[in-house]
Amino acid sequence: MASNQTCRNLIEGLRTSCNNMVSRIMRLPYNILEEISRFIGGETTARSNPSYLDPQENIDIIPEEWYFLNVFEQKYGESHPFFYPKRLMEVLKIAKKESKFVFVYLHAPDHPLTSLFCRETLCSELAAQFLDANFVSWGAVASRGEGLDLTRMLRVSSFPFCAVLALPVEKAIVVLQQVEGTVSPEALVEILQRTLEEQGAAFRLSIVEEEEMIRANRELREEQDKSYLAALQKDKEKEEFLSASKSSRKSNDEKLPRKPVQKHSPLILKEDSKKTARPKEASKETQKENTTLRKRHPYTRILIRFPNGTKKEQKFLSTDTIRSIYKYIDSLDIPGVGSYQLIWNFPRKVYGHEQLDMTLGEAGLHPNAALFMELIS
Structure with missing residues (x-):
C-alpha cells in the first residue's frame, strides 16, 4: 500500500510540473510562439521533402563553379565525365600544363534534346572513359555566368552543344572543333579522336615554340642587360681616368714654382676646364643617341x-x-x-x-x- 501511495504522489508531482510548464509557455508573447511553431513545422517539412536542397531555391549559396555540377547531377546522376569545378581560364591552363585540349559542354536544361544527349551520350561509359583519358572537361549552364559569355562568343545557334578549346600562346583561346545537336557516343568519340589526330601534333609544337620564344626573350634581355652594364662600366672607368688625370695635373702644378698670374689667366683656366669636361659630355650624348636608336629600331x-x-x-x-x-x-x-x-x-x-x-x-x-x-x- 505504501508503495502504491508513493507512485501516486510521484505521478501527481509530474502532472503538476507539466501543467506549470504549459502555463509558462502560454504566457509567452504570441509572436515568439508563432516563430517556434514555424521552426518546428519547417524542420518537419524539410526532413520529409528531399527537394529542399534544390539549387534553384538556394542559388545564392552555391558557388558559380559548382552550379553546373549541382544541376547536372541532380537529374542525371554522378556517372559522367569528370568536369572541373573551376573557372574556364584555370581549366585551360591545367590542360595546357598537361598538353591536352579542353572539352566544353554548354548545358541547356530546358532544351527538348538535352535529356536524350546527356543520358545516352554524355553519361555513357564509352564517352566518359574517352574524355577522362584524353581531355580536360569543363561544363557550364548556357544561360548564366561564363556559360552565357561563351555561348555569345561562339555564337551558339542550337543545343546540345560541345566544343574543343585550346590555349596555345598569349592567352588567345582557339576553337578547334564544335559539335551541335545530338550524336551517338560512338560518333562523338570519332569526332574527338579525329580532332586529336589533326590538331594534337600542331598544338604540342606550338607549346615547344612558346617555350623557345620565352627562352629567346630571356636570352635577349640578358644580352641587353649585359651590354648596358658593360657600357656603364666603361663610362665609369672613363670618368675615373679623367678624374685621376685632373688630380695628377693639379698635384704637378702645386709642385712647380708659382708664376705671376696674368690678367687673362682666369679665362684660360676656364677654357681648359671646358675642354676637360667635353669628353664626359660627349660620352653621355653618344650613349643617349645609341639608346634612342635602339628604341626606334629594336x-x-x-x-x-x-x-x-x-x-x-x-x-x-x-x-x-x-x-x-x-x-x-x-x-x-x-x-x-x-x-x-x-x-x-x-x-x-x-x-x-x-x-x-x-x-x-x-x-x-x-x-x-x-x-x-x-x-x-
Whole structure:
C-alpha cells in the first residue's frame, strides 16, 4: 500500500510540473510562439521533402563553379565525365600544363534534346572513359555566368552543344572543333579522336615554340642587360681616368714654382676646364643617341625551322620587311630547296609573296617568332 501511495504522489508531482510548464509557455508573447511553431513545422517539412536542397531555391549559396555540377547531377546522376569545378581560364591552363585540349559542354536544361544527349551520350561509359583519358572537361549552364559569355562568343545557334578549346600562346583561346545537336557516343568519340589526330601534333609544337620564344626573350634581355652594364662600366672607368688625370695635373702644378698670374689667366683656366669636361659630355650624348636608336629600331629574333629539321636564328630590325627574311634564307644556299613559303604554324598563318613588304612589327613577328619553311611543289 505504501508503495502504491508513493507512485501516486510521484505521478501527481509530474502532472503538476507539466501543467506549470504549459502555463509558462502560454504566457509567452504570441509572436515568439508563432516563430517556434514555424521552426518546428519547417524542420518537419524539410526532413520529409528531399527537394529542399534544390539549387534553384538556394542559388545564392552555391558557388558559380559548382552550379553546373549541382544541376547536372541532380537529374542525371554522378556517372559522367569528370568536369572541373573551376573557372574556364584555370581549366585551360591545367590542360595546357598537361598538353591536352579542353572539352566544353554548354548545358541547356530546358532544351527538348538535352535529356536524350546527356543520358545516352554524355553519361555513357564509352564517352566518359574517352574524355577522362584524353581531355580536360569543363561544363557550364548556357544561360548564366561564363556559360552565357561563351555561348555569345561562339555564337551558339542550337543545343546540345560541345566544343574543343585550346590555349596555345598569349592567352588567345582557339576553337578547334564544335559539335551541335545530338550524336551517338560512338560518333562523338570519332569526332574527338579525329580532332586529336589533326590538331594534337600542331598544338604540342606550338607549346615547344612558346617555350623557345620565352627562352629567346630571356636570352635577349640578358644580352641587353649585359651590354648596358658593360657600357656603364666603361663610362665609369672613363670618368675615373679623367678624374685621376685632373688630380695628377693639379698635384704637378702645386709642385712647380708659382708664376705671376696674368690678367687673362682666369679665362684660360676656364677654357681648359671646358675642354676637360667635353669628353664626359660627349660620352653621355653618344650613349643617349645609341639608346634612342635602339628604341626606334629594336631587334627582332626570328627562329627558322627548315624541312630537314635544322634550325637557325637570326636578328632583324623590327622595321625590316618579310623580304629580308627570304633574302637571308636564299643567301644560305641550302641544297634541294626550290620554291617555298614561310609559315607560322599554330594558328597557321602564311607569310608569302603578298606579305613581302610588311615590316616584322606589322606582321606581328616582333620581338621574336618561330617560322617554318614549307616547300611548294
